[in-house]
Amino acid sequence: MALLSVLRGKRKEISKEDYYTASQMQLIWSRFxxxxxxxxxxSILGFIVVCGIFSSFLSPYAPDASGRNADYVNxxxxxxxxxxxxxxxxxxxxxxxxRFRSVKTNFRWVTRETEERNYVTFFPKGWDYNxxxxxxxxxxxxxxxxxxxxxxxxGGGKDIFSRTLHAIGVSLAVGTLGVLISFILALxxxxxxxxxxxxxxxxxxxxxxxxKTVPTIPLFMALAAFIPQEWSAEMRFFFISMLLGTLGxxxxxxxxxxxxxxxxxxxxxxxxxxxxxxSAHVIRKHLLPSFTSYxxxxxxxxxxxxxxxxxxxxxxxxxxxxxxxxxxxxxxxxTKVDVLLNYQWYFIPVPIFIAxxxxxxxxxxxxxxxxxxxxxxx
Amino acid sequence: MTSLLSVRxxxxxxxxxxxxxxxxxxxxxxxxxxxxxxxxxxxGSGKSVxxxxxxxxxxxxxHYGENSSMILTTDEEEVDILSLRKAKELRxxxxxxxxxxxxxxxxxxAPAITIGKQMAEQLMLHRKMSFKEARELSVDMLDxxxxxxxxxxxxQYAFEFSGGMRQRAMIAxxxxxxxxxxxxxxxxxxxxxxxxxxxxxxxxxxxxxFGMGMIFVTHDLAVISQxxxxxxxxxxxxxxxxxTVDDIxxxxxxxxxxxxxxxxxxxxxxxxxxDDANDTVPATGKEPTDxxxxxxxxxxxxxxxxxxxxxxxxKNLLTAVxxxxxxxxxxxxxxxxxxxGSGKSxxxxxxxxxxxxxxxEIIYNDDDVHYEIAALDRHDLKDFRKRAQxxxxxxxxxxxxxxxxxxxxxxxxxxxxxxxxxKETDERVREIAAKCKxxxxxxxxxxxxxxxxxxxxxxxxxxxxxxxxxxxxxxxxAALDVSIQAEILELLKSLQKELGLTxxxxxxxxxxxxxLCDHVAVMEKGKIVESAPTLDLFRNPQKDYTKxxxxxxxxxxxxxx
Numbered sequence: 001m002a003l004l005s006v007l008r009g010k011r012k013e014i015s016k017e018d019y020y021t022a023s024q025m026q027l028i029w030s031r032f033x034x035x036x037x038x039x040x041x042x043s044i045l046g047f048i049v050v051c052g053i054f055s056s057f058l059s060p061y062a063p064d065a066s067g068r069n070a071d072y073v074n075x076x077x078x079x080x081x082x083x084x085x086x087x088x089x090x091x092x093x094x095x096x097x098x099r100f101r102s103v104k105t106n107f108r109w110v111t112r113e114t115e116e117r118n119y120v121t122f123f124p125k126g127w128d129y130n131x132x133x134x135x136x137x138x139x140x141x142x143x144x145x146x147x148x149x150x151x152x153x154x155g156g157g158k159d160i161f162s163r164t165l166h167a168i169g170v171s172l173a174v175g176t177l178g179v180l181i182s183f184i185l186a187l188x189x190x191x192x193x194x195x196x197x198x199x200x201x202x203x204x205x206x207x208x209x210x211x212k213t214v215p216t217i218p219l220f221m222a223l224a225a226f227i228p229q230e231w232s233a234e235m236r237f238f239f240i241s242m243l244l245g246t247l248g249x250x251x252x253x254x255x256x257x258x259x260x261x262x263x264x265x266x267x268x269x270x271x272x273x274x275x276x277x278x279s280a281h282v283i284r285k286h287l288l289p290s291f292t293s294y295x296x297x298x299x300x301x302x303x304x305x306x307x308x309x310x311x312x313x314x315x316x317x318x319x320x321x322x323x324x325x326x327x328x329x330x331x332x333x334x335t336k337v338d339v340l341l342n343y344q345w346y347f348i349p350v351p352i353f354i355a356x357x358x359x360x361x362x363x364x365x366x367x368x369x370x371x372x373x374x375x376x377x378x
Numbered sequence: 379m380t381s382l383l384s385v386r387x388x389x390x391x392x393x394x395x396x397x398x399x400x401x402x403x404x405x406x407x408x409x410x411x412x413x414x415x416x417x418x419x420x421x422g423s424g425k426s427v428x429x430x431x432x433x434x435x436x437x438x439x440x441h442y443g444e445n446s447s448m449i450l451t452t453d454e455e456e457v458d459i460l461s462l463r464k465a466k467e468l469r470x471x472x473x474x475x476x477x478x479x480x481x482x483x484x485x486x487x488a489p490a491i492t493i494g495k496q497m498a499e500q501l502m503l504h505r506k507m508s509f510k511e512a513r514e515l516s517v518d519m520l521d522x523x524x525x526x527x528x529x530x531x532x533x534q535y536a537f538e539f540s541g542g543m544r545q546r547a548m549i550a551x552x553x554x555x556x557x558x559x560x561x562x563x564x565x566x567x568x569x570x571x572x573x574x575x576x577x578x579x580x581x582x583x584x585x586x587x588f589g590m591g592m593i594f595v596t597h598d599l600a601v602i603s604q605x606x607x608x609x610x611x612x613x614x615x616x617x618x619x620x621x622t623v624d625d626i627x628x629x630x631x632x633x634x635x636x637x638x639x640x641x642x643x644x645x646x647x648x649x650x651x652x653d654d655a656n657d658t659v660p661a662t663g664k665e666p667t668d669x670x671x672x673x674x675x676x677x678x679x680x681x682x683x684x685x686x687x688x689x690x691x692x693k694n695l696l697t698a699v700x701x702x703x704x705x706x707x708x709x710x711x712x713x714x715x716x717x718x719g720s721g722k723s724x725x726x727x728x729x730x731x732x733x734x735x736x737x738x739e740i741i742y743n744d745d746d747v748h749y750e751i752a753a754l755d756r757h758d759l760k761d762f763r764k765r766a767q768x769x770x771x772x773x774x775x776x777x778x779x780x781x782x783x784x785x786x787x788x789x790x791x792x793x794x795x796x797x798x799x800x801k802e803t804d805e806r807v808r809e810i811a812a813k814c815k816x817x818x819x820x821x822x823x824x825x826x827x828x829x830x831x832x833x834x835x836x837x838x839x840x841x842x843x844x845x846x847x848x849x850x851x852x853x854x855x856a857a858l859d860v861s862i863q864a865e866i867l868e869l870l871k872s873l874q875k876e877l878g879l880t881x882x883x884x885x886x887x888x889x890x891x892x893x894l895c896d897h898v899a900v901m902e903k904g905k906i907v908e909s910a911p912t913l914d915l916f917r918n919p920q921k922d923y924t925k926x927x928x929x930x931x932x933x934x935x936x937x938x939x
Contacts, residue, residue, distance in 0.1 A: 275794060
């Protein structure tokens with residue numbers, strides 16, 4: 001409550017004139033800021049997106065076979081510590097691991113921790129990666145010798161931390177591409193239907209309904225059968241994005257159609273028409289600005305569905321496949337009983353995935369409330 | 379007499395994102411049984427919030443002041459309305475002791491339940507009646523409020539009732555539980571004048587018969603002067619003056635009340651004015667218009683709308699305008715009056731070429747041009763658009779909320795390509811804004827910063843910026859408070875004189891038309907009933923319909939009742 005009143009007090013300092021001359025976007029932003037759940041979600045989302053973008057810099061090892069640690073397969077997460085039985089140090093460290101076999105282990109290879117310290121280093125040189133067309137080899141952190149696995153490793157010895165970061169990037173990219181494709185389709189089809197109405201509207205609406213009624217799972221299965229095995233990971237990636245995009249525009253198109261339909265008959269549009277304004281002028285100056293805010297909201301809200309669809313597809317094995325990292329692939333890896341019993345750290349990507357979806361939902365929610373700053377206060 | 383309702387120090391605050399807003403500020407008043415208290419004020423004065431507080435109908439973010447109290451005293455009990463918290467306790471007040479009638483009768487009934495069921499429901503709930511008993515009583519009440527064939531009407535839906543009948547049914551419903559207090563929130567504002575007069579008579583009669591108290595919330599002083607016993611005038615959440623209706627209407631003490639009363643256009647004064655003043659037509663000071671040239675000439679105009687199309691393509695047509703002929707003289711205010719659905723707006727917009735006409739012709743005849751509206755080609759239409767413009771009724775809907783005032787006013791100039799560059803556009807915008815008495819500093823602002831009256835000035839500036847000769851004002855002051863209405867009418871008059879404009883002034887308000895227009899045409903059901911110079915029409919109406927309109931128009935009493 002106190003925080004809220006402080007917030008209000010601060011808001012009152014904004015002069016009346018600023019409020020009167022504030023554009024729609026400024027009003028939306030000030031209303032969005034006032035909503036705490038949305039602001040928290042937005043900062044979490046921002047953090048995750050940054051992690052996804054800079055995944056190569058943040059991950060100490062390559063997320064594919066080239067970065068595997070053959071000596072630490074299915075290894076538990078290693079948490080850097082400052083103290084152990086031999087005292088404390090200012091630099092965090094982990095203990096080194098070694099593989100050995102003996103009579104005790106029934107002559108099987110077993111990994112065990114040793115007493116030796118392995119200090120964490122910052123900005124070490126590591127595997128090469130491309131970012132914005134340039135080659136880099138620095139990473140945020142590493143260890144002096146050998147490997148550090150914050151989230152443990154999987155059955156191939158790959159670092160789950162690095163894989164998760166890359167998976168976020170890939171999943172968000174699939175989502176962005178999918179949303180972009182469906183958005184462009186929806187914008188063109190929805191606004192055409194709404195603006196011209198009549199016969200055009202009837203036909204396009206029928207098309208929207210047709211697309212929306214296509215049962216997705218059987219379609220995906222059929223398409224999965226068509227995808228040639230020799231397709232590279234990138235090809236599959238684009239294919240999935242295109243698929244999600246071309247199937248996902250129906251709902252958004254209908255919303256845009258409704259906005260256009262409602263605004264088209266607004267009196268200020270009639271006023272412009274009575275001045276002799278052309279259709280192009282009406283669309284550009286009145287219709288588009290009137291629903292940009294709603295479109296942003298719709299895009300943000302439809303984003304998690306894209307990520308979810310990608311995840312679901314990959315999860316049932318129809319989308320991206322194992323060497324590629326995506327949240328769906330990561331989730332697919334946790335389906336084994338073995339994982340549930342022995343390697344619970346495989347689950348670490350799951351809460352991150354949930355956090356992404358929830359963050360999108362909350363941000364979308366906050367935006368929706370803020371989107372129409374001219375409506376009555378709630 | 380002991381009072382039925384006693385409100386003391388009522389304050390209502392709303393918490394919003396932009397801070398607290400005090401809607402009602404420390405008001406106190408009493409209502410005696412059988413008494414009508416008129417709560418009058420302009421929009422935003424807190425009168426509706428006061429009415430709603432009595433049933434705790436305000437939204438959840440409303441807070442009541444600490445010292446506020448609202449005591450309802452009946453023969454049996456004494457209820458402190460503000461102390462009620464639970465829904466069950468509140469039901470005692472809502473619908474039982476207190477009933478409410480709202481402004482929009484169509485919005486007050488559930489569309490998918492019959493009127494009868496809705497009426498019976500509350501009787502069954504509050505009076506523990508069986509459906510049969512409730513039905514009997516409801517049918518009686520419907521009969522009482524003058525609904526013909528009530529037992530058949532009982533089983534009909536709200537959409538089968540006309541606006542006036544709906545409001546009657548609403549009154550029947552509100553009174554059927556025999557509440558002690560009736561709150562009527564602008565109950566006649568959405569109705570046509572003739573219906574309004576009937577509904578007001580009915581309410582007055584029922585109040586006296588049932589011996590209940592009533593709070594009548596309205597912005598309309600003329601209505602108040604006819605129905606209320608006592609009046610409380612509200613401004614910015616405060617009651618500035620209260621007293622008997624004669625005191626307030628005839629001898630107002632507070633300057634705000636005086637200003638409000640002065641702003642009300644008075645039909646009686648106009649009709650009874652001295653014949654000396656009659657020589658010059660009041661509005662524009664122009665000579666009587668028989669010598670003047672005709673700017674717009676409408677001949678046998680009919681406009682039809684397609685309501686529905688049957689499966690085989692047979693069109694179902696509604697004739698909105700039927701064989702209308704009018705001549706609008708140059709440089710005058712031509713009034714077009716009628717009730718809702720009479721086709722006056724359609725006529726106005728068709729003249730501007732917004733709708734296609736089914737029959738007839740419209741001629742625009744200026745010094746240099748002669749246009750037939752239906753047969754304009756692209757180039758001439760563009761030119762005609764510069765000459766004829768429209769001012770809308772609702773200043774909130776007519777301005778794009780996403781454009782600055784400067785951009786809104788400049789839009790016609792840019793669209794029509796009248797000005798060459800930004801500098802010239804800015805000059806024109808500033809010039810017209812100054813003429814419309816807008817603060818030039820405010821051109822950077824967005825419309826949400828302005829009140830209704832200011833917005834209407836912006837809308838007028840937009841209509842006039844391209845230098846039109848002819849302007850259709852479609853109910854241009856209907857959505858405004860009386861004091862603002864008077865200002866806008868003054869502005870229109872001065873602009874007319876200064877720029878030599880010709881106005882087609884469409885309105886339902888006879889008093890406004892009487893005080894503004896030189897010539898008036900009365901429309902009913904798509905046809906012109908009567909058309910005459912204003913004074914003639916108001917003094918010697920020829921047709922029955924005009925007479926009934928004049929009789930029904932609420933007028934401010936200027937003498938002791």
